[in-house]
Amino acid sequence: MNDTWYVEYAIANVFNRNQVVNIESFSDIVKKNIGKEIYRSMYLYSEDIVEYLKENKTVVGFDGVQSVDKLVIDIDYAKSPDRDIAGQQTIDDVFKVISIMDELSIREHHYNIWFSGTGFHIHLADVYGFQDQVSKNLAYQVRSTMQRDFENAIDNIYDSRRLIRAGFSYNSKSKTYKVPIDIKMLGNMTYDEVIEYAKDPSNKKPNTIVHESIIGLEPMDVSRKNTNEVRKVFENANASTTRIITCAQHIYNAGQVEKKRHLHLQALVAIWNKKLGLDKQGCLQLARAYMDKMETPLPMEEVNRIVVDQMRREYNHGCNHPTLVPYCDSKCFKYKYKDLDETASIINAKNMIENLTEYYQTDWSERSFDLQNVFPFMNKSHYFTTGQLITIIGDTGLGKTAFVQYLITQIPSMKCLFMSLEVDEETISRRFLQASLGMSKNEIALSCKNKNNEILLEAENSIEHIQLTCKSPDIQELPNYVQDSEAKIVVVDTIDRIPAKYVRNDDLVRQETIANALKDMAMDLDVIVIAIHHISKYSSTRLSEGQKLDVHSGKGNSAIEQKSDQYIAFENPEMVTNPKSMLRTVSSLKARDESMFKIMLNFNYDTFTFSKRK
Incomplete structure (x- = not known):
């Protein structure tokens, strides 16, 4: 080991942590604080911790080199309504661990048994020969190794910032001390006798443990190639739970x-x-x-x-x-x-004022876009911001998807994940290029066939902020999928196509689950979610009769419109008189915190672009 290693400690309470001392001087700290609670770090720190603490005031985040001076095995007080049974079970658990160590060729001179105040600690020499290494790597290897060899017989407490009760620390709850106890003595004592024995720390000295690597005991291989084996080791990790959440x-x-x-x-x-x-x-x-x-x-x-x-x-x-x-x-x-x-x-x-002040001081330039920047002829700005669920409804075949595609191509400053769940990859990709370059289907096809590098490079640059997928994970996994994409705008086309395996064959419940999840995702991941949604058959019939869409026109129950922050209608205003008209209206049906808007657009089907009505 390096000559200069430090140990973190806390006196009286674990909250008094973030103090370090040379390991050689730690015994002096203990002597000066007999009668108080004393804690120390599970691992030792390299001397870099001193400068790190000065700068950060905490050991959290330190990822320098750490080392093992001993391994503390924690055996908790057994759970039983009968005190005598619980006490004896706790002692039996100690001998269970000792039995495992015996099978591993770990002998009595390699460890000391300590009564910790309620349960027991076993101070084990570094019989594995752990190498000094970067903090998170060492902790992970120790956790994996101890889980491999002891499984559920011990609590796996080997995280990198763990504080453990130090030897001769006072336990204020049990009014005892952490004291060493001989294995033979323990075998002849009741739990109550152990409690009595631990009320006075004087004249109780641990045996010196022998630090040596034991042949056949090696640290767990935690490299990537061994990931599956490491996972198997933790499958049966001991982790108890209560009824509270x-x-x-x-x-x-x-x-x-x-x-x-x-x-x-x-x-x-x-x-x-x-x-x-x-x-x-x-x-x-x-x-x-x-x-x-x-x-x-x-x-x-x-x-x-x-x-x-x-x-x-x-x-x-x-x-x-x-x-x-x-x-x-x-x-x-x-x-x-x-x-x-x-x-x-x-x-x-006070909280309301503070939150509101912070909100208005926030720079939203990378977390919102103004529809007026896409369509400058609008009378005023209209913003879409992260955290919002925006739903666009319209009859089939009118170009809802095309409108959203065009919109996305005009916002290159915001990374977008476009989930095309009804249109195939080739078609949706070509339409993105049409919308971004203003070219026809045939022009795009010809450019690709002839490998026109100039146009293809321009095409790539025009949609480099867009990621495309034609498959959706289950709604439960969707946030992870979005998070990995690092997108700030997520387009779901359409809501009906998102799977939800935890919902049975009930479309209304399924739709409500998806609506809630999309809104939650928008807020949790701080993204804009644009969801394209079909209208009901009844609403489609009403359109053919000259009626307009309203906030209740969406397919299914009312969950989507209730959870949406903005609910937008996409219509052909000449549906009755000219069903093939390329005139389109885009209008607000609901805007939780924005003014309503309505714009008239010409839809150019050849180039999949939208422009001001002429």
Whole structure:
């Protein structure tokens, strides 16, 4: 080991952390604080931690080199209504771990047993020979290795920022000390006798443990090539849950789930804050602990942003939220009524003013677009902003998709994910090029056949902000899909084509689930969602009779119009007199926080472009 290693410690309370001392001097810290709670870090820090703490005031986010000086195995007090049974079970659990160690060729001189105040700790020498390495890599390898060898016999507590009770620390709850206890002595004691023994720390010294690598014991290979094996190791990881919002506990215990770090953290923060009443600092501490469970955690700047944004939005996650549904558990006290979001958040006048001030000071240039910039002849501006669900309805065959395609091509400053779920890839791609270049179908086809590099390069540049997919994941997975795309505008064409596997064959329930999920996604991911929606047969008949679309003209139930922030009609105003007319009106039927608008456009079917009515 390096000569200079530091240990983080906290006196009296774990919240007094973010102090470090040379490991050689830690025993002096303990001696000076006998009679107080004393905690230390699970791992040692390289000397870089000193400068890092001066600059950041916290160890969180440190990803320098760490080292193992010993492995602390945590054995919790057993759960039983009978105290005597619980106490004996706890002691039996210690011997169960010792039995496992014996099978691994770990002998008594490799470890010490400590009573921790309620349960037990086993201080194990580094018999695996863990290499000093970058913080997150070391923690992940230690967690994986200990899970592989001990499975559910121990609690897997080996995250990189873990504080553990130090030897000879006082436990204020049990009014005992963390003291070493001989294995033979423990085998002849009752739990109550152990409690009595631990009330006085004097004259109790641990044996010196021998640090040596044991042949046949090697750290778990956690490289990418061994990912499947590592996952298998954690399949049976010990993680108990209670009846209180069990889904959140499952999410937290799961640690890193591929492509769900942001969404899971958002859900957890919402529950911690709105349901458990934790303030910003409490949520940040838990969020950082959650990140420590991951192999590739989010950057701390991103974690802080998510926590602050989630609390600022005052947004509730309900039982039917797509992020929570897969983790729903029948043991949860909310399971029967599914009413996790029954309580609305309340803010006072000061909070309202602060939030409003922050809102108006926000730069929305990269999070919104003005329809007037696309159609300059409009009388005034009309904005679409992130967090909004915008639904466009219209009869089939009028060019709803073409209109949205044209709109997207005119906003190159905002990255877009276009989900074409009714039109094939070749057709929708060609129409994007027609709309962006103002060329006909034949001109595009000829340019591609002849490999006209000048036009093809111009075409690529004109739609480089657009990503296209013709398949949709399940509504539950859609936010992850969108998040990976880094898009700020998401177009869903059409709503009917999004699968929802957790909904049975009930179209109305399915539509409501999708509407809620799209609105949630817009807010959670801070994106604009533009959803194209069919109208009902009744509304189509009314159009042929000269009537207009209204807010209730959409197909299915009222969920879509209720959840939409803007509800827009796309119509042929000459439907009765001239069904083939290329005249189109685009008008607001609902605008939650914008004024209504109506524009008249000519639809050029040859080039899939839209212009001012002549």
